[in-house]
Amino acid sequence: MARYKDYIPCGVIPAALLAFSEDFSLDEAETRRHLSYVGNVTGISAVTVNGHSSEVHACTFDEQARVLDLAGDEIGDQVPLINGVYADGSLEAARLARMAESGGASALLCFPPHSMRMGGVRHRPEMALTHFKIIAEATDLPLIVFQYGDELAYSLETLINIVEQIPTVQAVKDWSPAQDHERHIRVLQTLPRPVNVLSTNSAWLMSSLVMGANGLLSGAGSVIADLQVALFNAVKSDDMKTAKALADRIWHTSQVFYRDPFADMHNRMKEALVLLGRQDRAVVRPPLVKLSAAEISRIGTALDSAGLTAAGAVGLPRRRAAAV
Numbered sequence: 001m002a003r004y005k006d007y008i009p010c011g012v013i014p015a016a017l018l019a020f021s022e023d024f025s026l027d028e029a030e031t032r033r034h035l036s037y038v039g040n041v042t043g044i045s046a047v048t049v050n051g052h053s054s055e056v057h058a059c060t061f062d063e064q065a066r067v068l069d070l071a072g073d074e075i076g077d078q079v080p081l082i083n084g085v086y087a088d089g090s091l092e093a094a095r096l097a098r099m100a101e102s103g104g105a106s107a108l109l110c111f112p113p114h115s116m117r118m119g120g121v122r123h124r125p126e127m128a129l130t131h132f133k134i135i136a137e138a139t140d141l142p143l144i145v146f147q148y149g150d151e152l153a154y155s156l157e158t159l160i161n162i163v164e165q166i167p168t169v170q171a172v173k174d175w176s177p178a179q180d181h182e183r184h185i186r187v188l189q190t191l192p193r194p195v196n197v198l199s200t201n202s203a204w205l206m207s208s209l210v211m212g213a214n215g216l217l218s219g220a221g222s223v224i225a226d227l228q229v230a231l232f233n234a235v236k237s238d239d240m241k242t243a244k245a246l247a248d249r250i251w252h253t254s255q256v257f258y259r260d261p262f263a264d265m266h267n268r269m270k271e272a273l274v275l276l277g278r279q280d281r282a283v284v285r286p287p288l289v290k291l292s293a294a295e296i297s298r299i300g301t302a303l304d305s306a307g308l309t310a311a312g313a314v315g316l317p318r319r320r321a322a323a324v
Contacts, residue, residue, distance in 0.1 A: 003072075004080040004106040009144050009171035010196045010214050011045030012229045013082065014038045014221025017270055018054035018067060020283040026063055030279055032074045037278055038222060039075030042317055043229035045215070047075060048109055050084035050100075053219030053266045057086065058285040064096065068103040080106035082144065082217075088115040090131045094138035107142040109173060109217070110135060112152040121151065125158040132166050142170040144198065144217070147184070149175045156180075156187060163188065163195050171196040173217045178204070182211045189214060203258040206247035209235040219265065223272045224253055224308070226316045249313070252305040256298050267291055268299055275300045277310040 016038055019030035039047050049071045050056045050064045059067070064083075071081050083100035085108050087093040097108055112121065113131060120127050135143065145162060147154060153176060154162070163169050174184050174197050185197045189212065198215040199208040205216065209232060221228050227250050234243035257268050270282035271291055284290070291299075307314035 003076055003104050007046065007080040007106040007142065008196065009046065009082065009107050009142060009198060009217075012043060012221065012225065012232050013046045013048055013198065013215060013217040014041070014044060014225040014228075015048040015051045015053040015217060015219045016071070017219070017222045017266060017273065017279075018059070019279060019281075020285060022281070022283060024283065024285050026066065027281075027283075028066075028070060030281075031067070031070055034222070034273070034279060035071050035074045038225055039079050041225040041229065041312070043233065044079060044221070044225055046080040046082050046106065047071065048082040048084065048217060050086070051109055051219070052084075053222055053269070054084075055266065055285055055288070056084050058288075061096070061099070065099050065103060068100060068105060072104040076104055082107045082109050084109045084111065085135065086111045088113045090134040093131065094134050097135050097139040097141070101139045101141050105141060107144060107170070108135070108139065109144045109146055111146045112148055112154070114152070117151055119151075121154060121158075125155065125161070128154055128158055129162055129165060132162050132169065136166045136168050140168065143168050144171045144173050145169060147172050147174045147176055149177055149180075153180075156183060159184070159188065160191070163191060163193065167193070169195060171198050171215070173198045173200050174213070175200045178207070181208060181213075185212045203254045205250060205254070206231060206235065206243055210243075219269060220250075220253065220257055222266075223257075223269050223276075224250060224306070224313065226313045227306070230313075230316055249306045252302040253308075256295075256302040264288070264291065268295070271296050272299050272303055272308075275303055276308060 019027040083105035196214040198217040199213040201208040231246040273279040
């Protein structure tokens with residue numbers, strides 16, 4: 001059963017990275033170290049594991065189960081854990097959902113199956129509804145719909161249909177472009193049964209939050225969760241002067257994390273943690289490859305400009321997060 005049975009996804013949710021040894025095996029000690037750091041940031045509402053940021057595409061079922069076990073053991077008594085469900089087949093997604101529930105997750109982040117590309121999402125929306133129904137039949141955990149911004153993006157009509165037919169859908173992690181993103185916030189958060197929109201538009205986070213998103217779920221939180229918490233709180237309290245100052249600091253990191261090629265964003269975040277002294281090495285599994293020395297140097301300059309240190313962002317508090 002879930003450790004936090006009544007958890008509703010909202011607020012600031014970092015998506016954790018995953019540490020590997022030089023032989024590409026899971027580095028459990030460094031993974032624990034990272035989870036402990038992120039899980040102890042003041043003000044976060046949960047931590048996500050087995051997501052994009054943890055290179056879930058390159059992890060086996062057993063490795064994903066082990067990562068959730070490590071997270072539960074390290075920080076599961078402090079914050080809820082959200083487990084990613086990344087699978088091209090709905091039956092495998094259901095198997096992952098059952099594993100996550102038995103492993104102590106409090107919610108599931110459901111990725112769109114890549115098997116719905118080539119027009120499936122646009123022309124056969126019943127595929128998406130079927131996928132979520134199969135997951136929902138496998139678990140009672142709250143579900144987060146991961147809304148992409150490309151050809152795997154569900155229409156607003158499809159999102160509403162999923163929410164109306166599947167009551168365990170509690171939130172949408174929204175990666176949509178600005179106009180669609182604002183529409184989703186205005187519509188989904190005001191439905192008869194509202195669902196929270198969690199921004200993952202980390203490259204323009206302040207703008208997204210000002211639109212009214214009730215939270216954020218981002219891999220950048222593996223590095224700057226304290227800045228994200230401070231920005232989220234400033235926007236919610238309508239303190240735009242403070243929010244802008246924080247957004248100015250975050251800008252330095254987003255400019256290096258989310259540059260082209262976008263596929264290297266979490267690779268760059270790993271290098272950032274090494275530069276900050278929070279991790280020993282930045283190993284990624286193939287086909288991802290090591291960044292160039294010049295790019296790593298740019299990341300270091302950005303971290304300095306953002307005022308980041310091993311202990312956290314300069315000027316912001318750090319303490320053990322209270323249990324939810």
